[in-house]
Amino acid sequence: MARFTLPRDLYHGKGALEALKSLQGKRAMICVGGGSMKKFGFLDRAVQYLKEAGMEVELFEGIEPDPSVETVMKGAEAMLRFEPDWIVAMGGGSPIDAAKAMWIKYEYPECTFEDMCKVFGIPTLRRKAHFCAIPSTSGTATEVTAFSIITDYSKGIKYPIADFEITPDVAIVDPDLAETMPKKLVAHTGMDAMTHAVEAYVSTANCDYTDPLALHAIKMIQNNLVVSYSGDMDARAKMHNAQCLAGMAFSNALLGIVHSMAHKTGAAFADYGAHIIHGAANAMYLPKVIAFNAKDETAKKRYGVIADEMGLGGANDEEKVALLIAYLRKMSDELNIPHCIKNYGADSYPCEQGFVPEEVFLARLPEIAKNAIADACTGSNPRQPSQEEMEKLLLACYYDREIDF
Ligand SMILES: NC(=O)c1ccc[n+]([C@@H]2O[C@H](COP(=O)([O-])OP(=O)(O)OC[C@H]3O[C@@H](n4cnc5c(N)ncnc54)[C@H](O)[C@@H]3O)[C@@H](O)[C@H]2O)c1
Ligand SMILES: [Zn+2]
Secondary structure, eight states, rough: OOOOOOEEEEEEEETTGGGGGOOSSEEEEEEOSHHHHTTTTTTHHHHHHHTTTTEEEEEEOOOSSSHHHHHHHHHHHHHHOOOOSEEEEEHHHHHHHHHHHHHHHOOTTTTOHHHHHHHHOOOOOOOOOEEEEEESSOOTTTTSSSSSEEEEEETTEEEEEEEEEGGOEEEOOOOOGGGGGOOHHHHHHHHHHHHHHHHHSSTTTTTTTTTHHHHHHHHHHHHHHHHHHHOOHHHHHHHHHHHHHHHHHHHHHHOHHHHHHHHHHHHGGGGGTTOOOOOHHHHHHHHHHHHEEEEETEEEEEEEEHHTTTOOSSHHHHHHHHHHHHHHHHHHHTTTTTSSSSGGGGTTSSSOOOOSSSHHHHHHHHHHHHHHHHHTTTGGSSOOOHHHHHHHHHHHHHOOOOOOO
């Protein structure tokens, strides 16, 4: 038996934020990030709508990008004091993910972070609160997914929390919120969405319910991401929907080792002054992983279908896989994302010598590879890498090497 779970309600289209007026409850806690929602007026509007719905509103502000375990614990304490029956999370993937983890801790104060990380091990939620998510970036689709990514900075590792219990009750996908994204954020979050759709389509957990969502998302991203990056707001609105469709696919079909590697490299070099931003990591690793996975016959055929849907040509599956890889690399060029960690600057742009020194990467490689294999996303990848293969893959992602294994 398989399960397919999505939010009960999804409001979309320009002005959909107003749907907050329809929530029924007594107290809403709004969780937001560092200030973009406030600066552009969306936070004030959300507070106003919830007050119109007759709710008392409290804010939990300042959730940092790639949220920490400590932030989750602080937010849960604020919830235990205020006792909301609605948690409304607004912003990028970071504040929404943090709010999901806070929700677990709020409902089960005795639950530790280790408990939360047991895959599909979350106890029944909604005894205290329901959850509404409003994305302002077009990538993670956390507004419809069963996932939350929290970083343990003492270990330098991102941990995925995975359970349909944390799939939000209500998602509000309003393209107005995505209009204020700076270009770099459009690029990174857009390639995150592309990776979600491609990984979901070739995942071993794919099914008839997830395939059409993944394929349609891929075509929409192909047609709209670069145009959105160059400032077209109609394409930006399309991308907001496309990333959400990709999320519906991967929340139910799961992901693969592009995400395992991105999770385990993202914060691994934070002591050198930067993160490898999630979407940029995915954009760099996806072409390598496609080449690696395509050694599996079923995966190769599925990449062929993706290439056909994208209209890339190719006489056989080998050619189609090569054309798909070339197309994705061209997209990265157009979005100013480097092809490998060696050329990944601290500002995320391509440069001759990136912020991760070669000797540091090589020293940490065995541990990162081990952690990536143990990541929750590895299980549904079409090809299971050995320690040696994962190290070779990561080396290819560092030096931009061809995959011949
Ligand atoms: N839960 C999931 O299923 C899932 C999937 C993929 C990634 N993630 C996680 O999500 C996080 C990344 O989320 P993200 O890419 O959405 O970015 P983010 O939430 O980390 O935000 C990045 C920056 O963009 C700003 N920002 C957000 N929206 C804006 C807007 N509309 N206008 C201007 N500035 C804006 C934020 O203030 C922040 O400084 C990572 O931790 C990643 O691991 C989660
Ligand atoms: Zn992702």
